[in-house]
Amino acid sequence: MYAGKFVFSQLMDLAPWHTFRRLVSKYKGDFNARTFRCRDQFLCMAFAQLTYRRSLRDIEGCLLAQPSKLYHMGIRGRISRSNLADANESRDWRIYAEFAQSLISTARRLYADEDLELDLAGTVYALDSTTIRLCLSLFPWADYRETKAAVKIHTLLDLRGAIPAFMLVSDGLLHDVNILDLFSPERAAFYVMDRAYVDFERLFTINQAGAFFVTRAKKPLKFKSVSSQPVDKSTGLICDQQIRLTVYYSRKAYPKLLRRVRLKDPETGKTLIFLTNNFEITAQTVCDLYRSRWQVELFFKWIKQHLRINQFFGRSENAVKCQIWIAVATYLLVVIARKQFGIPLSLHSMLQILSITPFENIPLNQLLMDPGLAEEDACAAKQLKLL
Structure with a gap:
């Protein structure tokens, strides 16, 4: 019974x-x-x-x-x-899709008090995408390359609880930077992104909305140093500068000052250059924020391993x-x-x-x-x- x-x-x-x-x-x-x-x-x-x-x-x-x-x-x-x-x-x-969005709202409320492990009061989002490769002959609508097909899952991950605040499923041709046009920046929130999202006009939109971004600089970045702050070089930090872009179109797109933090990673020995529009947090926090972006990579790895989204x-x-x-x-x-x-x-x-x-x-x-x-x-x- x-x-x-x-x-x-x-x-x-x-x-x-x-x-x-x-x-x-x-x-x-x-x-x-x-x-x-x-x-x-x-x-x-x-x-x-x-x-x-x-x-x-x-x-x-x-x-x-x-x-x-x-x-x-x-x-x-x-x-x-x-x-x-x-x-x-x-x-x-x-x-x-909309049903999942309603569940996202519920989950984010439940995890709003989760410890971020960063000395920040605002919300921190990590933005990235993952590509699921497909067979072109079976999925001809999923344009990616001449002989390949794929879909992309673009995700804005709330790091308090690893909850996706925004998701978009697209074909493989949609460039990552275009996602910045599809959501409204939240005031006082931090958006952590890799170099694929560096577009100074779009970054200036985030700045004008009262939000903050942390990203890696593309090479070469032409700029003029306006001022510099002392850093603790024992942590791997090399410099902490306020800069102004010097290339005409870049400066036109982002006319205000930027903050440039340079770090030599003690673990890998690589030199990393970060850009942000926040001048209040410490240089070490800027580095820690970018390091937290790895959470979205782990999220993608996890859902590919544990959800049925690799075989349709x-x-x-x-x-x-x-x-x-x-x-x-x-x-x-x-x-x-x-x-x-x-x-x-x-x-x-x-x-x-x-x-x-x-x-x-x-x-x-x-x-x-x-x-x-x-x-x-x-x-x-x-x-x-x-x-």
Whole structure:
């Protein structure tokens, strides 16, 4: 006899389904859908993410092996490989993109008090992108190079909790710097970026919005030194200058002063040059801010290893975007569960447990609160803090 909710259902209950229904209505996602609705598609694809399914046939076989439990998981539609394929091809991917954005808002509120490990009061964002390479003959819409195809995931990561504050899925041709035009800078926030985002006109827009940026300078950078501050050279710092750009078009695009911090990395011996528009923080903090950008690289590495976004269940642009956004939404639900239930495990350990217990009736917080697991997990915690 059925008693209590399945682990999978408890996790899905954390989702704001009223928002999901509104988005389905907004984009007419269930128009002419008789036996397999958007919610069924989301639940099946989320199940595939949690349990590491490899194909639509794999999803179908695994779920149909437990027919008496599907109703209690929230799946009301008729599961078949063709229904899943048709849904991924035809249901508007924006439903799942905006649903993921609503989960992002929830997760960021929960992690707003996380320790940033930097002596800063404002929010710190790391901006970067990752490329997922595809076969050109199978994904001809995903332009990248003459003989290759790819999609890019552009992410603005809030470093308090490693929550993506902004995400965009594009083809491989969209240059990283264009992402700076797609979001409004938050006043007093720090935006940490690599050299691909150095465009002085766009950086000046961030400055005019009252926000700060930290990036690496491209070579060669032509400038005139206006003033210089003393630095502690024992830390690897070489100089801390206020500069003015001297090239006509660069100076026209960014007419104000910039701060230039030069560092010789003690570990690698490489000389790094950072640019920022903040003149109040210390030179060492500028270096630490740029070092924190590595969090977004770890985030990309983690989602590629633990979410199904390297192997796609459909070949159309809509199917690929549906799968990516549902994967992001599933990741966020696990992130939210971790905070709401006060679970001491890392996300990696949580996903390993969830992958083999979706049909169990045990309460979610009881399943994931084993002190022995938490102790073992703490020994292997030298990775991205949240993950």
